Amino acid sequence: MTYTANKNRYESMKYRRTGRSGLLLPEISLGFWHNFGGGDSRESGRATVLAAFDAGITHFDFANNYGPPPGAAERSFGVIFRENLLAHRDEIVIATKAGYEMWEGPYGNGGSKKYLVASLDASLKRLGIDYADIFYHHRPDPDTPLEETMDALAGVVRAGKALYAGISNYPAALSAKAIALLRARGVPCLIHQAKYSMLDRWTERGLLDVLETEGVGCICFSPLAQGLLTGKYLDGAVPSGSRASRGDTLNAAQLTPRLLETLNALNRIAREGGRTLSALAIQWILRDKRNTSVLLGASSAAQLAENLSALSHPPLSEAELERIEDALSGTAPRA
Numbered sequence: 194m195t196y197t198a199n200k201n202r203y204e205s206m207k208y209r210r211t212g213r214s215g216l217l218l219p220e221i222s223l224g225f226w227h228n229f230g231g232g233d234s235r236e237s238g239r240a241t242v243l244a245a246f247d248a249g250i251t252h253f254d255f256a257n258n259y260g261p262p263p264g265a266a267e268r269s270f271g272v273i274f275r276e277n278l279l280a281h282r283d284e285i286v287i288a289t290k291a292g293y294e295m296w297e298g299p300y301g302n303g304g305s306k307k308y309l310v311a312s313l314d315a316s317l318k319r320l321g322i323d324y325a326d327i328f329y330h331h332r333p334d335p336d337t338p339l340e341e342t343m344d345a346l347a348g349v350v351r352a353g354k355a356l357y358a359g360i361s362n363y364p365a366a367l368s369a370k371a372i373a374l375l376r377a378r379g380v381p382c383l384i385h386q387a388k389y390s391m392l393d394r395w396t397e398r399g400l401l402d403v404l405e406t407e408g409v410g411c412i413c414f415s416p417l418a419q420g421l422l423t424g425k426y427l428d429g430a431v432p433s434g435s436r437a438s439r440g441d442t443l444n445a446a447q448l449t450p451r452l453l454e455t456l457n458a459l460n461r462i463a464r465e466g467g468r469t470l471s472a473l474a475i476q477w478i479l480r481d482k483r484n485t486s487v488l489l490g491a492s493s494a495a496q497l498a499e500n501l502s503a504l505s506h507p508p509l510s511e512a513e514l515e516r517i518e519d520a521l522s523g524t525a526p527r528a
């Protein structure tokens with residue numbers, strides 16, 4: 194398929210500085226955890242990726258194990274990248290990670306230098322690129338000295354296999370230690386990748402303060418709570434083909450009456466402001482300038498387009514933010 198990138202692709206997207214680094218990231222980034230596995234349609238994935246790039250999304254996020262099977266998402270994007278986006282390599286920030294189980298034996302999981310270096314090499318091959326823009330340790334490994342893991346991240350940056358180092362899912366105090374160890378090795382920590390949405394606000398309890406002090410960015414994953422913060426589950430039913438219908442990382446049991454009440458209260462606030470629920474959820478994250486980018490997933494270009502509508506609305510007003518707090522604390526008036 195021949196592809197010509199949209200000439201106006203940088204007009205509607207806004208870019209935020211990642212901490213105190215030189216790197217700008219788009220306010221919305223696209224992740225490949227789901228939707229790019231061996232059983233997913235390559236052409237639907239291609240349409241989503243190209244629609245993203247056409248809308249100014251310059252950041253694509255992977256991990257070694259994204260699929261299924263593990264590795265499939267990097268491989269699938271590698272094909273799309275080679276066929277359609279190669280000429281735009283210098284306009285794209287590609288991130289990958291290692292930290293969860295990837296291959297058999299003692300060196301395919303965790304935080305050892307042995308695992309991280311080998312995993313990044315394998316990711317680069319699957320993606321078909323010479324270097325990753327960002328390489329993350331995917332989750333803390335309590336059994337490996339933090340010094341060794343940070344040595345591995347600093348080493349791949351020094352070797353030119355990655356331009357920047359990041360950490361993911363590290364709690365606040367451990368993040369501060371990791372950031373200090375990286376700095377001592379002459380490789381600043383660029384960014385922390387953390388779960389954050391209206392339904393999971395753990396980063397507000399310490400992590401964001403650490404990152405702000407240290408000049409490290411924050412990219413927020415599962416910003417739509419895997420689809421809960423969209424219009425699709427509001428009546429409590431699980432549409433076929435949705436993530437909850439597959440039941441692996443989201444399931445029907447999570448749709449409790451209390452959650453549905455909260456989602457519907459949020460949806461009313463969204464609709465009264467002329468927004469969709471997903472746009473509200475995205476704008477709510479972007480209200481805090483410490484959140485560099487909203488890292489969302491989309492199983493179609495249509496979903497992505499709906500989510501991108503977040504960028505065309507005025508910022509949420511103080512009154513709307515207060516109503517959202519009431520809805521989240523269960524004190525919103527009932528419909």
Ligand SMILES: NC(=O)c1ccc[n+]([C@@H]2O[C@H](COP(=O)([O-])OP(=O)(O)OC[C@H]3O[C@@H](n4cnc5c(N)ncnc54)[C@H](OP(=O)(O)O)[C@@H]3O)[C@@H](O)[C@H]2O)c1
Binds near residue numbers: 254413435436490496
């Ligand atoms: N560092 C980590 O440990 C970690 C962990 C998880 C994720 N991540 C990263 O964060 C990225 C995003 O995570 P996520 O996929 O959980 O994010 P999300 O944006 O909260 O959920 C995305 C899913 O919600 C549904 N959806 C999205 N927009 C929709 C819309 N407008 N209408 C209806 N449904 C919609 C789609 O699922 P269905 O259509 O299938 O229902 C889509 O795949 C991942 O791809 C990955 O890059 C990182």
